[in-house]
Amino acid sequence: METAASTVEGVTLSRRGPVATVLLNRPAKKNAFNEAAWRGFPKVAAEIAAGPDIRAVVMRGAGGVFSAGADIAEFVALSTADEARRRSYADAVRDGEEAVAAIAAPTVAAIEGPCVGGGCQIALACDLRIAASDARFGITPAKLGIVYPVESTRRLVNAVGPARAKELLFTARLIDAEEALAIGLVHRVAPPGELDAVVSETVAAVSRGSAYSLFAAKRMIDALSAPSPDFGELDELWRGGFAGEDLKEGARAFMDKRAPLFTWRPGPAQARRR
Incomplete structure (x- = not known):
């Protein structure tokens, strides 16, 4: 709609x-x-x-x-x-x-x-x-x-x-x-x-992809193409995926041979950050 x-x-x-x-x-x-x-x-x-x-x-x-x-x-x-x-x-x-x-x-x-x-x-x-x-x-x-x-x-x-x-x-x-x-x-x-x-x-x-994966990938690529990226922040984005709700759903969906239903959404600060 x-x-x-x-x-x-x-x-x-x-x-x-x-x-x-x-x-x-x-x-x-x-x-x-x-x-x-x-x-x-x-x-x-x-x-x-x-x-x-x-x-x-x-x-x-x-x-x-x-x-x-x-x-x-x-x-x-x-x-x-x-x-x-x-x-x-x-x-x-x-x-x-x-x-x-x-x-x-x-x-x-x-x-x-x-x-x-x-x-x-x-x-x-x-x-x-x-x-x-x-x-x-x-x-x-x-x-x-x-x-x-x-x-x-x-x-x-x-x-x-x-x-x-x-x-x-x-x-x-x-x-x-x-x-x-x-x-x-x-x-x-x-x-x-x-x-x-x-x-x-x-x-x-x-x-269809995980919003967290997409957010993190975009943030990393943009940061790495600019001068002086904050590697600590980018490392935390990577590590955050292991503890995220989308990994639980993605892994279960893979094992169940079904399409995943990802639920992570960016908060207000993430939605506005570059």
Whole structure:
């Protein structure tokens, strides 16, 4: 059963069972992000954190387009704004992207059409990226005289490696879905008309797993790809699995040759931590 959708600043959240969908919902602008939309992501992420039964989150764009990037009209105004105004905008962009990255449940970007600039920021902040065969990707700050954010650049380097990241940023060229797959920018390409089916299959597989296992795996991988991970904390996550309720159920289900019914759910602090 699908819950009623709520829209915050051009970002719409809906839910069907254990799966939440975040819809980038500015189709008249090809889902380009203005400042209000960037500020909407933390609010939507807080709603997701308040629903502990959400097992996976799908990020997608309205109207057959993931996102054409940032709303360039705002850049024109920013070029003559004072320092406080520019910092406020930069903070909104950073906080919006990091709110998506900090969602505790696994996140899947379902990408069709253009995924450019800020669109790639949000896609890279998701855990998995599945592209339709018609998707196009580009990271284009060099065309505008701006700089890609630090965390966005780190995620890009982690996905495609330093040389590929430099080539994408230096040339600002668009690449197709097959090239994006070959360099690691996306994880899977869906044949024409099959994006929804492939995303649903992936999300269903994720949702069947232990929420504790998923939470711990995401936390570990994200921490290990950043500078100075807290190995003590990560070790405790690993050890916590041996004492958890999900291990008892998983082991019993394996012995009984049945599907497990996992019950662990993240608490409020875990649902909000990165």
